[in-house]
Amino acid sequence: MKVLVFDNKRAGSLYAAQIIADKVIINNSVNEDTVLGLATGSTPTDMYRALIEINKNDVSFSRVITYNLDEYYPMKKSASHSYHYYMYDIFFQHVDIHEENIFIPNGELKNNELNEFCKEYELSIKRNGGIDIQVLGLGLNGHIGFNEPGVSQNSVTRKVALSDTTREAAAKYFEGKEKVPYEAVSMGIKTILDAEHIVLMAWGNEKAEIVKKSIEGRISEDVPSTFLQEHENVTIILDSESASLLNRSRVSLIESKLS
Ligand code: PGA
Numbered sequence: 120m121k122v123l124v125f126d127n128k129r130a131g132s133l134y135a136a137q138i139i140a141d142k143v144i145i146n147n148s149v150n151e152d153t154v155l156g157l158a159t160g161s162t163p164t165d166m167y168r169a170l171i172e173i174n175k176n177d178v179s180f181s182r183v184i185t186y187n188l189d190e191y192y193p194m195k196k197s198a199s200h201s202y203h204y205y206m207y208d209i210f211f212q213h214v215d216i217h218e219e220n221i222f223i224p225n226g227e228l229k230n231n232e233l234n235e236f237c238k239e240y241e242l243s244i245k246r247n248g249g250i251d252i253q254v255l256g257l258g259l260n261g262h263i264g265f266n267e268p269g270v271s272q273n274s275v276t277r278k279v280a281l282s283d284t285t286r287e288a289a290a291k292y293f294e295g296k297e298k299v300p301y302e303a304v305s306m307g308i309k310t311i312l313d314a315e316h317i318v319l320m321a322w323g324n325e326k327a328e329i330v331k332k333s334i335e336g337r338i339s340e341d342v343p344s345t346f347l348q349e350h351e352n353v354t355i356i357l358d359s360e361s362a363s364l365l366n367r368s369r370v371s372l373i374e375s376k377l378s
Pocket residue numbers: 159160161162163256257258259262263264
């Protein structure tokens with residue numbers, strides 16, 4: 120794992136955006152698509168802002184294909200709490216991505232339609248050549264996507280139950296925990312680990328403990344983010360607060376990029 124520590128969220132987010140832009144520029148130059156796995160939540164907002172600027176400055180996203188990690192279930196696409204709404208509001212409507220290249224788990228389906236949808240989601244990723252760069256945030260309980268503690272390493276896109284911690288953390292967006300859905304549709308750990316490059320961001324003191332467990336802890340389904348330790352191309356982007364509990368004696372892990 121490559122662990123990069125920045126002064127603040129903004130500096131780290133610019134770096135994450137540049138990783139994506141570099142890949143898009145290379146692929147555009149040889150007329151190839153770039154397949155991105157995308158995350159929602161408060162973590163990647165500055166990265167999306169930076170990507171919008173990069174797009175304005177002539178890096179076209181017309182050959183970018185995106186797959187979002189997850190969506191609440193049930194959830195109307197048009198609802199302000201939906202990740203559909205978030206993605207269009209924060210990112211898609213501001214860039215030249217083609218509508219048909221946007222894939223987000225569908226929270227509007229009937230229960231008996233979900234299996235087929237999830238299978239097709241996985242197949243669609245494969246048909247497009249797999250995910251080049253998977254962007255991740257990190258839940259307080261170590262979830263990546265909505266893969267909660269106890270998840271299998273072999274999991275793929277499916278309906279999942281949300282943990283109490285996750286529903287608690289989402290309560291501020293839903294005017295109360297009781298309004299937070301109990302379920303979601305999420306890519307699995309295997310879907311995530313199949314990506315060529317994984318970029319995880321985490322900001323603030325609140326994440327310091329789970330960042331430490333994710334990077335230095337034993338690999339276990341109890342902390343789903345520890346599965347990332349088994350992937351050969353992971354970049355962890357932190358600010359000084361989220362990195363504050365890391366074992367500095369293992370400095371080979373830390374490539375300081377203070378800016
Ligand atoms: P956050 O959520 O970006 O809002 O902190 C991260 C997550 O739960 O995956």
